[in-house]
Amino acid sequence: MRISSKKLALISLILFILNNVLCVITGFGLLPYSSILFPIFLSLDLIVCSVTFFILAKYIYDSKTKNLLNEENIRNFGSAKDFYSYYVFAHRVQYQIMHLKKGEEAYVVRFSSFSNTQTISSYASSVVKFNGYVADFLISYFSKSKNRIKKEVSFCYYHDTFIIYIKDNVNGLNKIINDIDNELYKINQEHDLKLFIQPYYGVVLAEKKKNTVIDLIAKSSVARKVAQINFQEVVFYEKTMEKEDDTVLANSINEAIENNEFVVYYQPKFNLVLNKFISSEALVRWDNPKRGLLSPSQFVPQAEQMGMIHKIDMYIFERVCKDLQDCKKKGRRLLPVSINFSLYEFYNHGFIDDLVNIMEKYNVPPTLIEIEITEQTNNANNFIANSILKRIKELGIRILMDDFGIGYSNIMNIRKSPIDVIKIDKSFIDDIVIDAKTRSIVQFLIQLCKVNGMESIAEGVNDAKQVAILRKLQCDTIQGYYYSKPLNRNDFEKLLLQNDFEKKGATEK
Structure with a gap:
């Protein structure tokens, strides 16, 4: 009750x-x-x-x-609503699945009203309004009385999609999907949002003792993708749809965390003004016993889809904090470390509390931590830029914008955002020696940083000619293979103890 x-x-x-x-x-x-x-x-x-x-x-x-x-x-x-979070949804659904009676049917439905993420990013404000109306409809539709959701139903909004658990037979399920479908088009028309609505529904049968919530969400996601690829509005999950068994991958990720298979490599950043290394970036790799060393692109997207990215993010963050604590105890040289976090962490209300708890656990001051975000994170929702990032910065943590220049950056938004550092994307640096236009763009970005009191970092710098040009353009800091590739902790500590770049009076080679 x-x-x-x-x-x-x-x-x-x-x-x-x-x-x-x-x-x-x-x-x-x-x-x-x-x-x-x-x-x-x-x-x-x-x-x-x-x-x-x-x-x-x-x-x-x-x-x-x-x-x-x-x-x-x-x-x-866009407004406060009595709408379940993913975590409440997961606990509620797991309980409901465990108590399914013989002969009862239940399904998990995952749907998005848009065919791709480009629609979401291009019309962010309208999409937020649209989703708000959809949330209101779902609350009303599944309520048996005011503010009381039916026990046989749960729903949440996660990774730009709505997820619904429904205990009903297939006929009842089809009627519910049809009602939702009609309402989506009706909302767009009545509120003149001018969005291109193209919903796709992935459906999976929830079987007692055979499924976890993570399994069901992963499988409904697979079915939704198949629906979109084949232009079918509703697709029921089948085992043959999966190119790779996401359930096996989910179990592998959990085992990898338990067995410390996720390893952190550190790539140093060299300041051209101070002529010394001033910080590093933590880069994750999965040392998989069967598949070898895997880059983030080989497991992060799947982890995000299955709702497991938070586990990986927090594991890496804790690993970094532990390394910093160990270095401090041994009297080694301490440099701030920047960590990349998934966009979806910024929709997790416990994200900041988790950061604080882990830093306190290892007695790591916020000044040794930097958080890297992408343009996608900054542009996803104004609330993120104006609230979550400010709260992070208030802790004393510096904020870096990674891969700057490859998205659809709004210079006014950059100026208003609590960003300390701009990292100029490698794609610009690659052509800086041979292309005058690229040099002009990089020069503009560096000056933009200076005007706004931000540090500029050039990414992917691989040779001396690039360094010379960036020094002439007054870039503050450089990251790339010219100074060092990403190193394991032991090799990184050795580099800081002895290297040619920091020797007094040394010239660039």
Whole structure:
């Protein structure tokens, strides 16, 4: 039974009054110590006090959780709504699957109203409004009474898609999908959002004792992709659809975390003004026993789709913090480390708390941590740029924009965002020696950084000619194979102890 916050507060008030009455009776001599009723009243006093504390704690926890959920829903829908987060959805669905009775059918449906992410990024404001209307419809459609969702239904918004769990037969499922489909087109037309609506639905049967929530979400995602590729509106999952067994991959990722197969390589960044290494970037690799050393592109997209990227992100972040702690204990040279986080972390309301908890666990000051975001992260939602990033920066963590220049950057947004460093993408650096136009663009980007008080970093610098040009253009810092490839921790520490680049009076070779 769900108790509202107002009822919790009222119950707490009644218990608080009762507690005071019992305290007066037992504490001010109104009831003699020798009375047979005294221990009973004292026990009641302690019980009431404990229950009051528990209810108040639950009220505070519920209020905090609701505020965090409101923040998440504001990012997704533009306003606060009573819409499940992915984590609430996962727990609720796992419970519902475990309690399916014989003969009962249940399905997980994953759908997006748009055929590709380009639509989402190009019309971000309209998409947020549209999704808000869709969320309102789902809440209303699946409610048996005001603010009470039917027990046999759960839903959430995750990775630009809506996910719904429905306990019903296939006929009932088809009717629900048809009703949702009609509403999507109706919303777009009635609110004149001018979006190209093309929904695709991936459906998977939820079987008791055979599926976890992660399995179901991964399989519904596969079915939705097949629907989009074949221009079919609704596709039911079949095992033959998968090029690679995502369930096996999910289990492999969990085993990799347990077995410390994800390793961190550090690539240093060299400051041209100070003529020394000033920081590094942490780069993850998966040292898979069967497939060898895998780059992020070979496992991160699948991990994001299956909802497992948070585990990997936090594992890498903790690994970095532990390495920094070890270096500090050994008296080694400490440099700030920048870490890349998935875009989807910025839709996880517990992201910042997780960062703080891990830094505190290893006693790592925020000044040794830098977070790298991409233009996609910055442009995905104004709320991210204006709220989440500011909260991160308030902790004392520097924010770097990675791969700058390859997306659709808005210079005004960059100026308003709490970004400390711009990393100029390698694609510009590759042609800087042979192409005058590219040099002009790079020069403009470097000057843009200086005007806005930001540090400029050139990525992918591989030879001395590129270094000479960037030095002449007054680029602040360089990262690339010219100074060092990504190194494991031991080799990275050796580089910092002894290298030709930092020797006093050394000239560039």
